[in-house]
Amino acid sequence: xxxxxxxxxxxxxxxxxxxxxxxxxxxxxxxxxxxxxxxxxxxxxxxxxxxxxxxxxxxxxxxxxxxxxxxxxxxxxxxxxxxxxxxxxxxxxxxxxxxxxxxxxxxxxxxxxxxxxxxxxxx
Numbered sequence: 001x002x003x004x005x006x007x008x009x010x011x012x013x014x015x016x017x018x019x020x021x022x023x024x025x026x027x028x029x030x031x032x033x034x035x036x037x038x039x040x041x042x043x044x045x046x047x048x049x050x051x052x053x054x055x056x057x058x059x060x061x062x063x064x065x066x067x068x069x070x071x072x073x074x075x076x077x078x079x080x081x082x083x084x085x086x087x088x089x090x091x092x093x094x095x096x097x098x099x100x101x102x103x104x105x106x107x108x109x110x111x112x113x114x115x116x117x118x119x120x121x122x123x
Contacts, residue, residue, distance in 0.1 A: 007036060011050070018054055025051050026107070040096045040103075 010031045018024035025047045032043040062068050091099060 007032075010036070014050065018050075025054075030107070040100055041091060044091060 010028060014024035014028035014031070016024070017027060028050060029043050029047045032038040032046065033040050038046070059068075
């Protein structure tokens, strides 16, 4: 009966962290694969479903506030769709173990870059 409690709490915690702008989806992905024994492809699909409403909400809020650069957005959309389709094709055609190592390296490098930000002053 309580099998749903830990996944629910993880999802709730990741949603709160996402609301703060920290990237709760990535943490949710790690929790699902490392602690809840969810297959990486399934976890990536859940992570995408977790991300889409958040992204839509942010897009609407930014559009309402006039913070979207429409020419840049129009130029980026075709490339983003192509990259997403290519990434989905790669993810479904490669072995999970092949995907796991580069993703782990990416997460480590991403974390290190947050610990030691660029030392140049931004103007």
